Amino acid sequence: MSRELMIVSVTLSDRTDGGIRATSRDLPGLLLSGANKHAICDAIAPAIRTLLEHKGYQIVSVKPGRPFAEALAKPSPREVDMHIQQFVVELAEAA
Numbered sequence: 001m002s003r004e005l006m007i008v009s010v011t012l013s014d015r016t017d018g019g020i021r022a023t024s025r026d027l028p029g030l031l032l033s034g035a036n037k038h039a040i041c042d043a044i045a046p047a048i049r050t051l052l053e054h055k056g057y058q059i060v061s062v063k064p065g066r067p068f069a070e071a072l073a074k075p076s077p078r079e080v081d082m083h084i085q086q087f088v089v090e091l092a093e094a095a
Contacts, residue, residue, distance in 0.1 A: 003060060006089040008048055012041075012072065027051055041068040048087055058092035 010030065013021045019035035022044050029051050034040045045062040052059055064071075065086035 003093060004091040006052075006091060007065075008087045008089055010044055010048075010085045010087060012085055024048075037072070044085075045087060048089060052089065057089075060090040060092055062087055062089050064088075 021033040024030040071085045
């Protein structure tokens with residue numbers, strides 16, 4: 001059985017209080033923000049799953065493309081402290 005993959009890019013922006021905000025142009029409605037970076041990062045994959053299931057997708061798995069520590073350690077490409085993390089979403093075969 002073949003599976004389809006979807007890539008969801010998530011923008012991780014540092015907040016002035018040391019926390020983090022996660023948003024996605026690929027997945028409208030994804031907005032997580034909080035003071036605890038680890039808690040927010042841990043909540044992204046379940047949020048992606050929930051939003052896609054609500055749109056009618058059958059999800060097999062949602063996994064970050066690389067570890068968060070690696071994504072957050074790279075220098076930001078802009079003056080704003082922001083990083084991009086991609087998630088690989090494995091979809092069940094369409095009916």
